[in-house]
Amino acid sequence: xxxxxxxxFPLFSTASRALGGQIPIVDGVIGGVPSADSSSFFLDAPxxxxxxxxxTPGKLRVVENSGVCETTPGVYQASGYxxxxxxxxxxxxxxESRSKNxxxxxxxxxxxGGPGSSSMIGLLQxxxxxxxxxxxxxxxxxxxxxxNEANILFIDQPVGVGFSHGDLKVGTSEQAAxxxxxxxxxxxxxxxxxxxxxxxxxxxxxxxxxxxxxTFAAHFLRQNLAILxxxxxxQILNLEVLGIGDGLTNPLLQYPGYIExxxxxxxxxxxxxxxxxxGNVSWTTPVTGCRDMIIACNSANGTNAICSSAQSFCxxxxxxxxxxxxxxxxxxxxxxxxxxxxxxxxxxxxxxxxGGEVTWTQSSNAVYRxxxxxGDWMRDSSPDLExxxxxxxxxxxxxxDADYILNFNGVEAMVNGLNTIxxxxxxxxxxxxxxxxxxxxxxxxxxxxxxxxxxxxxGHEVPAYKHGNLAYGQAAAQMFTQIxxxxxxxxx
Numbered sequence: 001x002x003x004x005x006x007x008x009f010p011l012f013s014t015a016s017r018a019l020g021g022q023i024p025i026v027d028g029v030i031g032g033v034p035s036a037d038s039s040s041f042f043l044d045a046p047x048x049x050x051x052x053x054x055x056t057p058g059k060l061r062v063v064e065n066s067g068v069c070e071t072t073p074g075v076y077q078a079s080g081y082x083x084x085x086x087x088x089x090x091x092x093x094x095x096e097s098r099s100k101n102x103x104x105x106x107x108x109x110x111x112x113g114g115p116g117s118s119s120m121i122g123l124l125q126x127x128x129x130x131x132x133x134x135x136x137x138x139x140x141x142x143x144x145x146x147x148n149e150a151n152i153l154f155i156d157q158p159v160g161v162g163f164s165h166g167d168l169k170v171g172t173s174e175q176a177a178x179x180x181x182x183x184x185x186x187x188x189x190x191x192x193x194x195x196x197x198x199x200x201x202x203x204x205x206x207x208x209x210x211x212x213x214x215t216f217a218a219h220f221l222r223q224n225l226a227i228l229x230x231x232x233x234x235q236i237l238n239l240e241v242l243g244i245g246d247g248l249t250n251p252l253l254q255y256p257g258y259i260e261x262x263x264x265x266x267x268x269x270x271x272x273x274x275x276x277x278x279g280n281v282s283w284t285t286p287v288t289g290c291r292d293m294i295i296a297c298n299s300a301n302g303t304n305a306i307c308s309s310a311q312s313f314c315x316x317x318x319x320x321x322x323x324x325x326x327x328x329x330x331x332x333x334x335x336x337x338x339x340x341x342x343x344x345x346x347x348x349x350x351x352x353x354x355g356g357e358v359t360w361t362q363s364s365n366a367v368y369r370x371x372x373x374x375g376d377w378m379r380d381s382s383p384d385l386e387x388x389x390x391x392x393x394x395x396x397x398x399x400x401d402a403d404y405i406l407n408f409n410g411v412e413a414m415v416n417g418l419n420t421i422x423x424x425x426x427x428x429x430x431x432x433x434x435x436x437x438x439x440x441x442x443x444x445x446x447x448x449x450x451x452x453x454x455x456x457x458x459g460h461e462v463p464a465y466k467h468g469n470l471a472y473g474q475a476a477a478q479m480f481t482q483i484x485x486x487x488x489x490x491x492x
Contacts, residue, residue, distance in 0.1 A: 021329050022113040022121075022207035022460065023405055024368050030320045030328060030405070033312040033372045050165060053357050055083040060190045063355035069139055070095050070129035070147070076102070077129075079354040082186040084159070084166075090183045091156040091163035093120070093354070094193070095129050095147045106200035106241075106484055108150040109184075111157065111216075113207030113247075115176075115376070116368035118162030119154045120347055120360070122206070125340040126463040127473060127480070128154065136341045144463075144473040146204075149481045151196065155183065160364045163347075163356040171370035173211045173381065177219035185234050202241035202484060207406060207460065210247020210414075211376065214384035217242045221391050241483060242388055246399045246406040246460050250382040250414045252294045255314060256283065257410025262322035265409075266401050266456075267331055270324040282317035290314040297378045307375020314378070319405075328405040330459030340464050382418060389420040394449040396483050398476075400458025400465065401442075408454050415452050422448040434475070435491035439468050441475040446488035453479055453489055 026032030055061075062080040070077045076096040081089040097105035110127070112119045124132045127146040130139035146152050156162030157180055158170035170176050188197050203220075205213045220239045226232035248254065259279045262270040283290045293310035296302060327337035347360045371377065389395050399411045416427065426447035434442035434453055444453040455475050457467035463476035482489055 021405065022117045023328070024114070024116065024363060024365075026372075028320075029312075029316045030323070031311065031315040031377065032320075033308055033315075034369050050357060053089075055081075055086050055089060057083050057085050058186055059083060060186060060192075061355070062190075062192065063353070064192075066350075066353045066355075068350045068353050069093075069123070071141060072098055072129070075129075075147075078192065079356075081164075081355070081357070082183045084179060084182050084186070088159045088166035088169070088179075089164060089357075090159060090179065091165075091356070092183075092187065093123060093154045095145075095152050097151045098129075098145070098148050102151060103195055104199065106150040106202055107196045108146060108152045108202040108204055108241075108484065110146075110152060110154045111180075111203075111205040111209055111212050113205065113209045113212065114161070114363065114368060115158075115208050115211075115371040116161055116364040117207070118156050118360070118362055120156065120162055120343060121362065121461070122463075123154045124343045124346070126461050127476065128152070131472070132341050132343050132346060134341050136343065136345055139346065142473065144471060144477040146463075146477065146480050148477070149484050150202065151199075153187070155180065157183070158367055160367045162362075162364075163351070163358060163360050165358045168364075168366050168370060170367065171374045172376045173215040173379075174219070176212065177216045180216055181219055181223055181234075181237075184237060188235050197235055198238060200240045200484075201238045202243065203239065204241075204243040204245075204480075206245035206247060206462075208248060208377075209244055210249035210406070211379075211381045213242055213244040213247065214249065214381040214388060217388040217393060218384035221388065221393075239393055240486070242393050242395045243480070243483060244395075244397050245462050246403050246411065247397070248377070248406055249385060250380050250417060251310075251314070251378050252291070252298070252380065253382075253413045253417045254406070254410030255290060255294065255318060257407050257413060258318050258322045258404070259283065260409040261404055261407040262324070265331065265404075265407070270326050270331060270404065271322055275321055275324070279318050279322050282314075290318055294378055297375060298380050302375075302379075304374045307378045308372060309375075310378045311372065311375060323404055326404065327459075329461070330402050330465075331404050332402050332459075340461065382414065386418055386420050389418070389422065389450055392449065394483060394486060396451040396453070396479070396489075398453045398455060398462060398479060400455050400460060400462045402457060402465075403460040405460055412452070412454075420450065422450040426450060426452075433491060434479075434489060436470055436475045436478050437492060439470055441467055441470060441478075444489045451483065451489050455479075
């Protein structure tokens with residue numbers, strides 16, 4: 001549930017909301033927009049170049065088999081940097097598949113959200129080979145790691161996030177996509193990983209990944225076409241899977257979900273009727289209300305300023321107040337919820353062993369600010385998602401039913417609003433019981449190469465949770481394995 005531990009810099013206040021998460025808090029507002037008038041405008045300083053580091057533009061710098069995290073005998077791992085330029089370095093941590101034939105296993109990419117969140121959150125709190133312990137001092141092996149099935153590559157992006165460092169040039173999902181493409185070209189050209197060039201490629205992400213996933217995947221496909229048409233050079237990426245968990249994709253369809261979920265969800269109301277009524281007024285007021293501001297943002301005349309204003313207004317009037325006193329990432333807990341445990345102290349302890357070159361922080365204030373100034377948050381990514389689905393990429397949307405911040409009401413409204421080759425069939429389907437080892441763990445639909453699943457008892461970081469008699473991450477692992485094997489979801 002935590003893709004940002006809110007940093008100590010004053011821009012992000014922790015006084016009135018959860019200790020952390022993938023959505024920053026600005027002046028007490030979840031997903032707020034910092035302004036020059038804010039008393040908390042001081043930002044973390046961007047690191048343009050480390051004098052102690054010699055970069056290798058266009059190449060990787062790698063530490064192999066550090067012995068940290070993945071301790072399964074014979075399983076290869078590597079961590080380090082891909083240097084986009086002399087002053088832009090992207091951090092990665094790669095884990096070979098635990099399967100019998102890792103050289104031919106798929107390659108799965110993992111991105112956390114924010115914008116500004118480190119993907120080390122997914123690694124240590126969700127689906128990586130190890131899990132952080134409750135005291136945040138060590139890790140234990142994760143039997144339901146996603147590298148049971150695939151080679152998995154965790155990437156801190158954009159530059160400035162997590163262990164990544166350098167000039168901060170990225171403020172939109174499209175710019176982020178271009179840098180990730182460039183990083184993957186460097187990664188797959190390296191002799192240690194070039195054997196993965198032809199393997200199935202999967203892109204998995206969550207939270208702001210509702211923007212990242214569609215935008216990155218669409219960019220990959222368009223670059224592939226440009227290479228085939230000899231309009232660009234590079235390695236074609238064999239993208240076959242896209243997975244998005246608890247993602248923000250189409251704000252116009254998703255923001256009413258906050259009002260619905262706050263009033264009625266599988267657990268308990270979050271706020272009083274008066275607060276819900278006020279949220280409704282803020283949504284429906286003509287011109288100056290949230291709905292019309294999002295529409296204006298996505299119109300032909302939508303500007304960065306219009307979109308940024310929409311983010312500020314909607315999150316101040318709807319997203320933040322409707323959460324009440326509950327943790328926005330897991331509504332079964334009051335705010336703040338200490339789970340999942342913090343990971344900063346552990347990562348900074350092992351940084352010398354794995355090749356980390358800067359002090360790791362869970363969020364980058366400066367990267368988040370860059371995105372807030374462009375209004376990227378309120379732009380609709382569903383056209384890119386439709387393009388990816390219609391291109392034949394197997395796609396799954398999933399979420400946890402105890403997550404408020406990107407709740408299933410909004411996510412399912414977004415899914416139902418898609419116009420794809422599979423949409424007519426999807427709308428005819430009825431939800432089926434998603435059983436894991438005979439235990440009900442969620443509800444799902446399949447339509448062709450598109451699937452959706454709502455996981456019971458899970459918060460924002462779906463693989464971090466358990467339900468009933470199942471283990472932590474067990475339901476998410478079944479979902480991942482079935483999709484990676486090019487299957488629809490099914491019960492076991």
